[in-house]
Amino acid sequence: MSTSAEWEDLVSTALVGTDRRPLPGPGASEVELLGRAAVHTLRMRAGRRPVAPGEPTAVAAPEEQPAVSRAAGERLARILGGEQPRLLTEWLETAAARGYRLSPHLLPELLDHAAKDRSIRPHLGVLAGNRGRWLAGLNPAWGFLLEEVTGVADEISDVPEVSEVWEFGTSGDRRVHLGALRAADPARARELLTATWEKETPDDRAAFLEVLGTGLSPDDEPFLEAALDDRRREVRNQAADLLTRLPGSRLALRMAERAARYVNVLNGDIHVTLPTACDSAMERDGIRAKAPRGTGERSWWLQQAVARTPLDVWPRLLGRPPRELIRMKIADWGREIRAGWVRAAVLQEDPEWALELFAWDPIADLLAALPRDKQETVAADFVRRHGLDGQLIMVLGGAAAPWGPTLATAVLQKIIDVSGTQPWNLGELTKLAGERIDPALHGVAGRLSPEPPIQEVAALLRFRDDMLRELQ
Template sequence: MSGERDEWEELVSAALLGTDRRPLPPGDGTAGPGTAEEVLERAAVHTVRTRAGRRLGRGVPLPRAAADPRPPVSPRAAELLAEHILDGGHGARLPEWLELAAASGRRLPPHLLPPVLDRAEREPWLREHAAVLAGPRGRWLAEHVEPRWAFLRQEATGVAGEDAWRYGTAGDRRRFLRGLRGRDPEAARRLLAAAWPREAPGDRAAFIQTFETGLSDDDEPFLEAALDDRHREVRQKAADLLLRLPRSRLAARMAERGAPCLSRDGNRLVAVPPRECDEAAQRDGVRAVPPRGTEPRAWWLRQMIARTPLSVWTRKFHATPEEIVRWRIADHRGEVVMGWVRAAMMQRDPDWALALFPLEPMAELLAILPPRRRDAVAVAFLQANGAAEKAVDVLGGLTSGWSRRLTLAVAEILARDVHGPPWGHARLARLLGARGDPDLHEQVRRVSTARPVQEAADVLRFRGEMRKELS
């Protein structure tokens, strides 16, 4: 053994220093004494000889992966994923493919598990649907083969019934609680209240977010108590939910704080920033420390406006949202308007969202509107501001699919705004392909022969085929 070690050390020294500085004693290789080729050949022979002399150990058989009764996706769906999404030109369609496949009740073929899970490991937003498709085989691989896929242990496994709450992963429990909120909010609230003291802070924050489903005044006592939670994220989520309950104690407290911040002088509003942000206000979700470069009182004003029930202003000023937002604001206009915008988002108020959109054309405000109204407002905006880059700014944040009318309107903007910046065309074409109605790919193609329109039509056609295979 000592001789073998000495020979290996000589080979390593020769490889590191070079055979001209550290020549080897002649060996039985064919490359000639002392050459680099002989160093490599002798190292290979030494490695084989060492391995061949070892005794084989007794292996411990691994447990079998649990059976997955779900059928795999269709061969064509798997082909679209492997050849056109993972290794082709439609890589941006992966989130949609995974979402549709997970909803279909099918699983991934085994040979596609590694590339999909590798992508999910790098891109966390893919994990929820990738975990559902991976099923028990994926979790077996994460436990016994590839530690990088350990995130699967936290995602939903598809366990059904109360077993998901008792024995499931964190993802299983979130999914079960969200489903129970949709069927029986009171039962879900009782279930969570019983387990609340034992839950980790991160889980409490995720569980309390499920109250968005079926939120009602009956949830107010539980959410009010959560304002005293030690975890900041739990407190913030509880406060945001309470703002959607106009009769909650928090809404009343914020109305009392916020009302003095704005007063009317004719058709002018006068803003008066708060002088302090006390502990009681912080308990109700107002953050005391402003971002760098922001004056504290202006920061508190914006938050007070944002967390004040919007009905306070219509009652106080005896005016509609459309009338109020048109009035001149003497000082702190930016803080007041952005406070209203944030309030409309948190309180899901379509009247205020519609009134504020002309001032701040944001996708987040459009998303609050009912679908028909939303698309009508979006189309009107595009027709009045027909530049591709402006369309991208407004439509980029809309995550839901577009209607027929909006799809064709965007295609026409692409065809008409030929003199705009190229980056605007490229981004809007990508949005049209990703969000447009796939059934309209031929109509979009006929709008214009311009390259951005044709590329968007190609993506719509691909998405249509993908949806057909995964439906």
């Protein structure tokens, strides 16, 4: 039987099944069919010449960054192997900030990890080095690396209007370049972005707009107002967020006018009139027409309008300071009004409103909106007054790391107090303390109490302290 005829016979048998069309010879089962097909395929491919000669793969460019120390690389391998895996981000962030690159043997596993976890990708852009980018060019699954930051940004003092990085760099490098220029000369950064705005991808436009949050001023308003007409919703929302932070902007004035139509004080109570429609002008100003599942449209429009209204409007409009407004009776739609105020305090980074709202409803985002020193004292006071539950854990998640002595002492004391009554309930708080407290305090923690949870915190702090020393 010819090769082609034999192949056709195998295909026909596979289509109808060996029970209806048995193969000739002994052992005519499905396994035999697959075995013959495999042999036949191998025979056809053996000795086949390529259609065109292959091109040799280009080699990776020489590395320019220093490699992490052997001890640091070994610790990373331990973390990847399951020892304190929650410290992976801290290790990567620290190593990237110091301009190191990874040992090549660690790259494949980390790139596979980053393919699933987007949060670590910006760190890998630096750490992967030229070898990592070479690998990413060979494997489409790692292609994301080719858009990340490739080096640690230098301080910008005097750069050309259009630099080589801005012209040819990755998206990440261009974002870092724009950020450095924005910090040094806000006007020049805005002019640079304006010059290339129409050529940028939608994703880059949204990312570049976020950079303008540094040094934000009324001079940025015309550019941001024009960005409200962008085709991409993320770009429009980012522009609206920035304009909300400019109290005298046209968007802020439009929102103040809407607030006056929706909210007033009557007989000592706050009364609310819901919007009747979400028109194109409201959508342009960042109010999304479609409500989340389970939320009424009109209440959703109200909440967003409140969130984008400058916070200094409310004391003038309602005749009360923030402390009193937050605690006043709201006849209807109080949840939406206060949720809008929370979003506004976070968006506008208003410490007075954030502090008052946190006292009314402790939320991690409000704690994060406070200045660093205030965060520490407010969070420590909350830990002392509040029991150990999910809310305590979430609030502590809003306190910037590393925690200093005030917050560290409050959390460690809470662990000691609870260890005598509910030791089984300390798992997450113990991990959080070990991950967020300043690792230099490991000795203080270890001497504080012999209780096992405290010693567990101290051991994790020592692990982090050694980890950071290895990356110096």
